[in-house]
Amino acid sequence: MTENIGAGSPASDTPSPGDGYVGDPSVRAEWDSRYTERQQLWSGQPNGALVAEVAGLTPGRVLDVGCGEGADAVWLARGGWDVTALEVSGVALxxxxxxxxxxxxxxxxxxxxxxxxxxxxxxxxxxSAQYPALLRTPDAAAERSLLAAVAPGGVLLLVHHAGMDTHQAHDSGFDPADYVWPSMVAELLDGDWVTEVNEQRPRVAPEGGAGAHHTDDLVLRVRRLR
Known part of the structure; x- marks a missing residue:
């Protein structure tokens, strides 16, 4: 669907494993494997920080980065938002x-x-990027892509698990240093942006689903002025 998004690809399009994925095939394969292992990976409920931060916003066009099984995207659409949802896993989509x-x-x-x-x-x-697994690169490509997508007057809401960014590499191969954290996005902000929220807070966690054991969130909400 990527090649059509600029023109507004049909909202009824249903992704499939052969739909022309654009990105690193190994990353797609990794996430497809994770989703295939479980009939449902996440809780099926919208993320609590998203619900809290969107409450005062006027619905418009929203990009859901790393939409997973679609709980946030569906919730936003029900709230009147025009939703574009992006995901690397075809199984999740x-x-x-x-x-x-x-x-x-x-x-x-x-x-x-x-x-x-x-x-x-x-x-x-x-x-909206809720707990995204965005890989770091020397040119900060993911961080810059998040900021570049926001319209003047619009908001970037980035939420992640507090404390994970300071952990050591795991025996499983997961190394927090490989991923983008809210502080890295905040470091790129210039005079075109105003920070509305940058804090750690208790997580409002839906019952069940992977990641439910994390108790605190890092919440970064910034608004583009021009």
């Missing part, structure tokens, strides 16, 4: 599209990595 159909809402699905998605620049009133 198929589940997300099914949930959207069941809910009777329209979502544009993009099967791509954030840095490869060719998103229309400065066009989203809200960019």
């Amino acid at each position: 198929e589940r997300a599209a099914g949930h959207a159909r069941d809910a009777g809402v329209a979502v544009r699905w993009v099967h791509a990595a954030l840095t490869e998605a060719a998103l229309p620049p400065a066009s989203f009133d809200l960019v």
Whole structure:
């Protein structure tokens, strides 16, 4: 769907394993494997920080980065948002599209990595990235892609697990130093941005689903002035 997003790809499109994914195939394979291992990986409920931070915003165009099985995307669409949802896992996108159909809402699905998605620049009133697994690069490509997608007057909301960014590499191969954390995005902000929230707070965690054991969130909410 990536090649059509600039023109507004049909919201009824359902992603499939052969749909022209754009990104690193090994990253896609890793996440497809994680989703395949479980019938449902996440809770099926919208993330608590998203619900809290979006409460005062006027619905417009939103980009859901790393949409997973679609709980946030469906919730936003039900709230009147025009939703574009991006995900590297085709397995997750198929589940997300099914949930959207069941809910009777329209979502544009993009099967791509954030840095490869060719998103229309400065066009989203809200960019939501809830616990994203964005890989770091020397040129800060993922961080810059998040900021570049926000329209003037729009908001970037980045939420992550507090404390993980300071952990040592795990025996499993997971190294927090490989990933993007809110502080790295905050370091790139210039005079075109105002920080509205930058804090650690108790997480409002839905019951069940992977990641439910994390108790605190890092919440970064910044608004683009121009």
